[in-house]
Amino acid sequence: xxxxxxxxxxxxxxxxxxxxxNFSIGKVANALNVSKGVITYHFxxxxxxxxxxxxxxxxxxxxxxxxxxRIDKSACDTLNSYIESTLFFVNENKxxxxxIADIILNSRTKEGEMLFKEDxxxxxxxxxxxxxxxxxxxxxxxxxxxxxxxxxxxxIDSMSLAIAREEITDIDDVIREVQKIFESSTLx
Amino acid sequence: xxxxxxxxxxxxxxxxxxxxxNFSIGKVANALNVSKGVITYHFxxxxxxxxxxxxxxxxxxxxxxxxxxRIDKSACDTLNSYIESTLFFVNENKxxxxxIADIILNSRTKEGEMLFKEDxxxxxxxxxxxxxxxxxxxxxxxxxxxxxxxxxxxxIDSMSLAIAREEITDIDDVIREVQKIFESSTLx
Amino acid sequence: xxxxxxxxxxxxxxxxxxxxxNFSIGKVANALNVSKGVITYHFxxxxxxxxxxxxxxxxxxxxxxxxxxRIDKSACDTLNSYIESTLFFVNENKxxxxxIADIILNSRTKEGEMLFKEDxxxxxxxxxxxxxxxxxxxxxxxxxxxxxxxxxxxxIDSMSLAIAREEITDIDDVIREVQKIFESSTLx
Amino acid sequence: xxxxxxxxxxxxxxxxxxxxxNFSIGKVANALNVSKGVITYHFxxxxxxxxxxxxxxxxxxxxxxxxxxRIDKSACDTLNSYIESTLFFVNENKxxxxxIADIILNSRTKEGEMLFKEDxxxxxxxxxxxxxxxxxxxxxxxxxxxxxxxxxxxxIDSMSLAIAREEITDIDDVIREVQKIFESSTLx
DNA sequence: TATGAATGAGTGTTCATTCAT
DNA sequence: TATGAATGAACACTCATTCAT
Numbered sequence: 001x002x003x004x005x006x007x008x009x010x011x012x013x014x015x016x017x018x019x020x021x022n023f024s025i026g027k028v029a030n031a032l033n034v035s036k037g038v039i040t041y042h043f044x045x046x047x048x049x050x051x052x053x054x055x056x057x058x059x060x061x062x063x064x065x066x067x068x069x070r071i072d073k074s075a076c077d078t079l080n081s082y083i084e085s086t087l088f089f090v091n092e093n094k095x096x097x098x099x100i101a102d103i104i105l106n107s108r109t110k111e112g113e114m115l116f117k118e119d120x121x122x123x124x125x126x127x128x129x130x131x132x133x134x135x136x137x138x139x140x141x142x143x144x145x146x147x148x149x150x151x152x153x154x155x156i157d158s159m160s161l162a163i164a165r166e167e168i169t170d171i172d173d174v175i176r177e178v179q180k181i182f183e184s185s186t187l188x
Numbered sequence: 189x190x191x192x193x194x195x196x197x198x199x200x201x202x203x204x205x206x207x208x209x210n211f212s213i214g215k216v217a218n219a220l221n222v223s224k225g226v227i228t229y230h231f232x233x234x235x236x237x238x239x240x241x242x243x244x245x246x247x248x249x250x251x252x253x254x255x256x257x258r259i260d261k262s263a264c265d266t267l268n269s270y271i272e273s274t275l276f277f278v279n280e281n282k283x284x285x286x287x288i289a290d291i292i293l294n295s296r297t298k299e300g301e302m303l304f305k306e307d308x309x310x311x312x313x314x315x316x317x318x319x320x321x322x323x324x325x326x327x328x329x330x331x332x333x334x335x336x337x338x339x340x341x342x343x344i345d346s347m348s349l350a351i352a353r354e355e356i357t358d359i360d361d362v363i364r365e366v367q368k369i370f371e372s373s374t375l376x
Numbered sequence: 377x378x379x380x381x382x383x384x385x386x387x388x389x390x391x392x393x394x395x396x397x398n399f400s401i402g403k404v405a406n407a408l409n410v411s412k413g414v415i416t417y418h419f420x421x422x423x424x425x426x427x428x429x430x431x432x433x434x435x436x437x438x439x440x441x442x443x444x445x446r447i448d449k450s451a452c453d454t455l456n457s458y459i460e461s462t463l464f465f466v467n468e469n470k471x472x473x474x475x476i477a478d479i480i481l482n483s484r485t486k487e488g489e490m491l492f493k494e495d496x497x498x499x500x501x502x503x504x505x506x507x508x509x510x511x512x513x514x515x516x517x518x519x520x521x522x523x524x525x526x527x528x529x530x531x532i533d534s535m536s537l538a539i540a541r542e543e544i545t546d547i548d549d550v551i552r553e554v555q556k557i558f559e560s561s562t563l564x
Numbered sequence: 565x566x567x568x569x570x571x572x573x574x575x576x577x578x579x580x581x582x583x584x585x586n587f588s589i590g591k592v593a594n595a596l597n598v599s600k601g602v603i604t605y606h607f608x609x610x611x612x613x614x615x616x617x618x619x620x621x622x623x624x625x626x627x628x629x630x631x632x633x634r635i636d637k638s639a640c641d642t643l644n645s646y647i648e649s650t651l652f653f654v655n656e657n658k659x660x661x662x663x664i665a666d667i668i669l670n671s672r673t674k675e676g677e678m679l680f681k682e683d684x685x686x687x688x689x690x691x692x693x694x695x696x697x698x699x700x701x702x703x704x705x706x707x708x709x710x711x712x713x714x715x716x717x718x719x720i721d722s723m724s725l726a727i728a729r730e731e732i733t734d735i736d737d738v739i740r741e742v743q744k745i746f747e748s749s750t751l752x
Numbered sequence: 753t754a755t756g757a758a759t760g761a762g763t764g765t766t767c768a769t770t771c772a773t
Numbered sequence: 774t775a776t777g778a779a780t781g782a783a784c785a786c787t788c789a790t791t792c793a794t
Contacts, residue, residue: 003778003779017300018296018299018300019294019296019300019302020209020294021208021209021294021295021296022296022298022300024762024763024764025763025764025765026762026763026764034779034780035779035780035781036764036765036780036781037766037767037778037779037780037781037782038778038779038780040764040765040766041777041778041779041780042778044765044766045764045765046763046764046765102293105293106207106208106209106290106293106294108206108207108209108210110210111206112205112206112207112210114207118355141372143365143368143369144361144365147347147356147361147362147365147366148365148369150343150346150347150350151343151346151347151366151369153346154342154343154345154346154347155338155339155342155343157342157346158338158339158341158342158345159335159338159342162338167306168335173332173335174335177331177332177335177336178335178339180331180373181331181336181339181369181373182373184329184372184373184374185368185369185370185372185373186372191753212787212788212789213788213789213790214787214788214789222754222755223754223755223756224755224756224788224789224790225753225754225755225756225791225792226753226754226755228789228790228791229753229754229755230753232790233789233790234788234789234790379757379758393676394672394675394676395670395672395676395678396585396670397584397585397670397671397672398672398674398676400783400784400785401784401785401786402783402784402785410758410759411758411759411760412759412760412785412786413757413758413759413760413761413786413787413788414757414758414759416785416786416787417756417757417758417759418757420786420787421785421786422784422785422786478669481669482583482584482585482666482669482670484582484583484585484586486586487582488581488582488583488586490583494731517748519741519744519745520737520741523723523732523737523738523741523742524741524745526719526722526723526726527719527722527723527742527745529722530718530719530721530722530723531714531715531718531719533718533722534714534715534717534718534721535711535714535715535718538714543682544711549708549711550711553707553708553711553712554711554715556707556749557707557712557715557745557749558749560705560748560749560750561744561745561746561748561749562748567774588766588767588768589767589768589769590766590767590768598775598776599775599776599777600767600768600769600776600777601770601771601774601775601776601777602774602775602776604768604769604770605774605775606774608769609768609769610767610768610769
């Protein structure tokens with residue numbers, strides 16, 4: 001594993017431990033027992049490091065989802081698969097997950113603007129599942145796909161954090177419960 | 189309104205604008221056109237100021253909930269009232285809500301521990317509603333009250349932020365949709 | 377003398393000794409045996425400190441010139457008085473003079489623009505003397521007032537530096553020589 | 565053109581653009597699209613690079629002067645030729661000229677001593693012209709050759725910068741004016 | 753109560769230099 | 774020759790906190 005990856009990993013671990021607002025480049029250097037210059041050599045600015053961290057996570061998550069999600073069946077099955085895959089990935093990437101959430105929610109420019117503006121594309125796949133279930137498959141009741149998508153994501157994110165923080169340990173149980181919640185609230 | 193309250197309000201407004209990690213005591217002083225010493229006189233440390241801000245918010249929220257929530261009817265009605273009251277309060281306290289979320293998620297001690305540990309009591313009223321509906325009223329299906337409570341809170345919190353950030357404007361619509369989601373997923 | 381003035385003076389002395397490009401805020405603090413924070417407390421940015429230094433010098437120079445320059449006589453006398461006053465002031469403010477020249481010529485923004493753009497107003501009084509001598513008094517020959525003004529200033533500045541660096545010590549002699557040069561080259 | 569010359573040229577261009585104090589070895593490397601190591605390979609230290617830059621300029625200037633200056637005539641003609649040649653060279657080497665001035669004035673050792681101490685030999689040719697005009701040719705009035713030499717140089721340097729910065733564009737005009745100034749002030 | 757001064761640790765960033773390859 | 778990695782010191786600037794007045 002190259003220096004860059006080591007720096008990225010150390011960053012995620014650090015942020016998970018001490019929180020984004022206590023995190024600093026110097027502390028990464030310290031954790032890796034190298035000089036601060038090493039970090040800025042590989043990532044000239046703090047923002048670039050954070051972006052690299054986030055990007056790497058999303059790439060891995062996308063790859064995982066691509067491999068594990070089934071999209072060939074009914075809307076309901078697809079949603080269940082989405083919930084399951086996401087929570088499985090989180091379960092296998094606890095530290096990363098906490099760190100990424102912290103980074104995204106809290107990175108700001110000096111002027112106060114969020115560095116990672118809310119990524120609305122995250123709701124898109126869910127919205128499509130819902131529209132398909134409502135308009136084509138007609139298995140879903142009438143509801144706002146946007147609000148439902150936001151709800152699903154928020155529950156998933158909340159459970160993710162709880163899992164990552166090990167407040168919840170029975171991961172299969174959570175998956176089943178969440179699936180049931182959204183089955184009941186979407187199906188006719 | 190006394191100095192303390194003015195400081196607290198300015199703090200919330202500032203955090204909403206520039207984010208917790210850009211926030212500093214000096215900037216509050218600046219915003220109020222007083223010297224930094226005034227802040228540290230009333231709140232000897234930064235943590236104490238933050239705690240005062242959070243406490244004030246929760247007190248007001250509790251008072252509001254106490255006035256507006258109906259708890260005399262069925263589990264289902266009580267839950268609906270809970271959702272409605274919470275979102276109404278958020279809608280009337282947008283700036284505060286964003287700030288509080290930011291503070292709670294990001295305040296850490298120098299050692300990295302969260303200053304406001306996750307307050308599990310927040311789930312308690314919901315859990316009680318669910319247990320009542322399952323065990324006494326028997327109108328609710330079988331599900332984990334803890335996971336359901338966490339789900340409801342996460343959806344409420346997510347919608348709160350969206351409302352506070354004005355990504356969502358039709359507040360009555362949201363309330364109706366969220367109520368429906370949890371009606372369907374809890375009732376037998 | 378207040379802290380601010382002490383900081384300004386120490387800055388000028390330091391720049392004279394080690395040069396603008398070796399100068400740093402930390403070194404001022406060191407020279408004054410105070411913490412670095414003291415400097416940034418009084419002058420929040422380096423630029424502000426430099427501007428304060430330059431401003432103070434120019435105010436003092438203007439005050440001195442106001443007191444010592446005679447402008448009631450002929451163009452030739454006025455020019456001679458200008459040369460004399462300027463060089464006298466320099467002679468009494470050697471350290472300052474070297475420092476100011478260094479600051480003005482070398483202060484740049486991060487983007488490379490000069491912080492103190494060339495101040496063309498410095499040529500104005502000279503240009504007016506020359507125009508008066510040419511058009512009203514008709515004692516001056518025909519020449520470009522702008523180029524002549526630039527020439528006078530450059531000779532004065534050059535002698536100033538030489539005096540400040542003590543490469544030249546007989547100040548009365550220099551004044552006489554410079555006055556003669558520009559008498560001969562301006563008068564008909 | 566060899567690597568060394570390319571590095572020297574890029575250095576001069578960079579310094580002209582961003583100023584000596586913003587200049588760094590890394591930026592030269594960047595501008596040339598090579599690694600920083602290339603620079604330090606050819607010029608082990610920054611000082612050596614700067615010295616090479618200055619030396620090259622002076623060699624070229626000397627060569628130009630050697631070719632273009634007429635020294636076979638009267639003191640007055642020789643001085644006029646000196647002024648003309650110098651300003652012509654500057655006019656054809658604007659970028660270099662600005663850069664060199666910046667380097668010479670600002671290069672310092674870590675201890676603060678000037679890297680390029682004032683080169684008094686620069687006054688020598690002028691002093692000789694003046695002495696010749698005063699003592700042999702007897703066409704010059706009585707004045708201090710040293711101060712006159714310093715005056716001529718300062719005016720030339722000032723006009724050079726103005727030309728290089730394109731504050732002055734009519735170069736023939738400047739030459740004529742400067743020549744006239746020093747003709748009037750030297751001749752009996 | 754309020755101010756202004758001071759401290760000292762910490763931040764991100766830049767950079768000349770060294771060195772193994 | 775050239776590269777890329779690494780170092781360590783320096784830089785301007787921010788900030789919570791302390792304290793005399």
